Amino acid sequence: MPTFTALTTLPGRENAEKLSEALERLTPEPTGVGTFEMEDGSGLWEIGGYFTEAPDETGLAVLAAAFGAKPFAISELPDTDWVAKVKRELVPVEAGRFFVYGSHDADKVPADKEPLLIEAAMAFGTGHHGTTLGCLKALDRLANEGFVGKNVADIGCGTAVLAMGAARIWPDVVLASDIDEVAVDVAVANVTANALEGRVHCVEAAGFDHPDLAAKAPFDLVFANILKAPLVMLAPEMGGNICAGGHAILSGILNEQADEVVAAYDATGFDVHTREEIGEWTTLTLTHR
Template structure:
């Protein structure tokens, strides 16, 4: 019988906000998953974690981390490795991803036996290798913002999902407004997952998913300007993108931004107001926020 239980380990070490992505780029290719989170904003203390199985040499990872630190003139971190409890990860994923209603949408995984309520729009999204299965507050806030805009009668004719992840926001737009959506991401795996999810949800004819680095490259430049841009990324890249957003949006066009913490709200707001946007709405869920700007 197939067994979903596998032996996993967690490797972790202290780092900083600037160093974490450097380690992430290197280790993402050789482990199952990487993540990092902030411990203390005042001291820029972050923790980097990666998950690995028993086929990955702990010693090789230690050497790789040391080489990466030295080549980037970073302190060599003190590394800890611990066992993760034996878990049926497939069953655990299903338990952690129950069907849920967000705005006008009923989002569920393929494991769900629940019928779709007649007054809601069903979206089948499975936890996968690309971000955006609906369970995170940032995705929820974006869907609520888009649902509210649609309910208020606001119209879009040429939308863009920037950093599409699983493609969930592109599908929300396509389902609400019944029109084609361009979805781009700099990760080929996200593009693949978006295309697969579009097929599952009968959006293959309305969603074009392409690999593109932000606003650079013909995938976005040749198809703009857009009257709606959604971007569920992170605060820092969102701020960096503000000038490109302003150049790529039509007059009276809107951008929906998320992936930012409430304490980062003013920073993002200032970056977008500086290039001519006006904040018209915000959706806050816990520590996370989604902002709606109009040009």
């Protein structure tokens, strides 16, 4: 089945979001629409639509003119088996003691590493992204310092790779939560694939808003690999759900956003323990005062 893309740019978040909403109402309808701020400092936003049939070029031209956007660039993508492509191109990742791999690389797992199986179809959270890699390295660093997590939560867990990493090295049950039902299903599937049933408990929740999380708080370690804005909003909850001397490992933070996140968490009682940049992403390990 062919896939078509229609991409444009325009300045300003408000107009970008309005154009994105209008694009969703186009006929034929797009199968997905994305809106992203470009990271080149230009102040431009990119809006993209994905279609399974050729989009209405006239309709796109009218939308672009109405919102002051550049003309849409329309392309037909080649029919590609993306999972097979990812399997070919995603090599295993080592993050300290952890070895993240797909089943196609099962024969490459070193005997002295903690294995974490994440299939290629679930590419975000495989460890290749700088945020996930940074969190796994931060976890490894804490363990090397002698820290033992006895009450650990992974908020916004996605594939649950971070929760599984903690469960690999420490004996107590780890809680993993995500606001998205599909992500929770993916997390459960990954826990099963890694033979960690009963060691990682997955729930659907926004932040800490779940009875299972409330029952186990305060935690001595919380992962939150999400984005800057929700991390800042979550700072007061973190302060109320992490014990004194406990840690938060945070990522999903662009390097230029890190100081703002640090300031938000300083205001709720956290000090910077370590700070690491991997590419354009920063991972923070914080300690609750």
